[in-house]
Amino acid sequence: MLIATFSLPHDAIALEHAFRELPEMKVEAERIAAHSRAWVMPCMWAANAEFDRTDEVLEADPSVDDVVEGYEFADEKYYQLDWAEHVDERIDAYIDQRGSVLDAEADKDGWQIRIRFIDREQFDAFRHALDEQGTDFELRDLTEPGAPRQTFGELTPDQRDAIVLARKRGYFEVPRRTTIREIAAEMDISHQALSERLRRGLTSLVDATLTTPGDAVEE
Structure with missing residues (x-):
């Protein structure tokens, strides 16, 4: 058995329109079932958004057939949704690969789903299906019981x-096709801030993929 976490774009699952209109919104799907399309991701929690506006945006989203009901709390709102047919077809495609969706959440950058x-x-086969559909995806995490994470x-x-x-x-090419200042300007941050993000990010990648707990940093 393997448990994998994938990052997928909104158009690979649902709510592309909603996140375009409400980029600050965050959602977390609930009550996800593996083998019944009717009960895959029917409910979700929404946060970081004005809920009257969220209602309007969800009702206008082509991936949502109907907002069945919603319950508002202090800083979250609980929705039960009927997904449009094309969303059901996408979920069917995932289930056809015998992958069991365990949980899913989304923000302005896309969906993150965990599948068994x-x-x-x-x-x-699941990854091949994504490739065939032309879906841009990222494998974020892979766990196999009895094997290292x-x-x-x-x-x-x-x-x-x-x-x-x-x-x-092309910043990492030799010779470089751009400078750190040009990238920083495109991101609207200082070149010092960009340099720090690159340094910390690359350090995290090396620690996660190339080193072991016994590898010490030389002083």
Whole structure:
């Protein structure tokens, strides 16, 4: 058995319109079932948004067929949703690979979902299905009982954005196609702040993927 955490864009699951209109919103899906489409992610908690506006945006989102009900609390609101047919089809595609969705949450950067697979073959089939659909995804974490944990992307969102943009702009190429000041200007931060994000982010990646607890930093 393997448990994998994937980062997926909004259009790979749902709520692309909602997050475009409410980038500050955060949602956490609840009561996720593995083998019944009717009960996959029907309920979610929404936070960091003005709830009257959230109601309007969810009702206008093409991925939501109907907002069945909602209950507002102090700083969160609980929604039960009927997803549009194309969302059901996406969920079906994931279930067809025999992946059991364990939990899911989303913010302006996309969805993060945790899925359980029976074996490596099913895990590979799921990734292949994403590739065939042209879905841009990132494997963030992979756990196999009885084997060491593999973690991917132990970064803050700001650190990840800085590293990805630097890569896209050719900062790591030889010779470099851009400068740290140009990237910082594009991100609207100081070059010192960008340098710190890159340093801390790359350190986290090295610690997560290349070192072991016994590897000490030389003084």
